[in-house]
Amino acid sequence: MQIATWNINSLNVRLPQVLDWLADNPVDVLALQELKLTDDKFPAEALAQAGYRAIWFGQKTYNGVALLSRIDHPAGTEVVKNIPGFDDEQARVVSASYALPGGPLRVVGAYFPNGQAPGSDKFAYKMRWLDALRGWLRDELTRHPQLVLLGDFNITFDDADVWDAEALHETIHCTSAEREQLQALVGLGLHDALRLFEPPPKSYSWWDYRDLAFRRNRGLRIDHLLITDALKQRASACHIDRAPRKNERPSDHAPVVLTLGAPQ
């Protein structure tokens, strides 16, 4: 059983890469971020032919999220779009429950706000959004013992997630305020799946398109899977797949993949 997340920076552009990647990596559930398309343009047909169902929540130009699941599993249920009680024009969260081998799995796929710069209006929105997400998740966690929150968090856990921590000290994705928010999510009873498996140093999930950043491994780890205790018990591996970043016209993000075994 594998669950993955990937910010694909335009599904219009990246659909062939998503299909190629799924052919090589037939994960059970894949959360996508930055669709950058309206719902009527979502390529449900092409994904179905590749063996995947989808639940999508898009908008024009920006944002947009989806959950893909293999067609041999029952479709997702209890679908929720965005954060209940938090009025938001931006399509950033899609959640669903999947009846999978190993028991019911609640999947919350999210594209966290970028935040632009500390002190900006967008930063304030990011903080409000994070407050709302945490409040809602606290409630979700009481109902769903097997829950994964995954996506593009746009936050580094600490300096180990940053290629040049000195230069990027207290800049966006690296501020104390953002990291405290991320720790507050962990404090709800979640675990950073990648760090359960002692990833190699300089494990990043995003690299700037500029300055040959990928080739130089100048990146950030901002794409995460946070899992509950029950899922931690089942987790057997987690890795960042850098291969798609080597494609022609790649996304700036790499997929992160979690492997789960059967419950004890």
Next chain:
DNA sequence: ATGACGGAAGTTTTCCGA
């Protein structure tokens, strides 16, 4: 200090991302 790269909108230039 700035822009660098890439996508979208859409029309020549701007906004946004991270």
